[in-house]
Amino acid sequence: MAHYAFLDENNIVTEVIVGTDETEQIEGQDPETWYGEFRGQACKRTSYNGNIRKNYAGIGFTYDAELDAFVPPKPFDSWLLEEETAQWEAPVPMPEGNYSWDEETVSWLEIEEV
Structure with missing residues (x-):
């Protein structure tokens, strides 16, 4: 299983869920795309060990697209x-x-x- 963060219009994390493994497809789409379209929100994968997007996403964190990272609140x-x-x-x-x-x-x- 993998973890996915949903983002609001300001790239602030509103929710983190446990979802399908990132190597699996959902109806022919990668999980980030499928979850995002299903919820109508941007969706980004996150990981506990920081191997993906530097930090595990938490509610209130910001996704920085330039760094491709989740940044905790200042x-x-x-x-x-x-x-x-x-x-x-x-x-x-x-x-x-x-x-x-x-x-x-x-x-x-x-x-x-x-």
């Missing part, structure tokens, strides 16, 4: 998209230890142990 305005992985990264590398991101200062703040 966690903070200042974060940048790393195109190789289609993951968001802080503009400043996280130091070793227990830190959380502070968008107001655009920096990592150490979390003090209590």
Whole structure:
């Protein structure tokens, strides 16, 4: 079995289903095409291991056609998209230890142990 993501008009994932194996045809069509036409929505295959479209699609993810990747929602305005992985990264590398991101200062703040 394979997994398929349905996209709205803005390429946002609205649903992910388990469907027929990608090597099988449905009424002479590949599954992405058939599911998409059946539902009247764009449909893209996704995979848990990231071998297809870089990330497993989740509701709220965006499909980026240029990268052919599912991109998770952006966690903070200042974060940048790393195109190789289609993951968001802080503009400043996280130091070793227990830190959380502070968008107001655009920096990592150490979390003090209590």
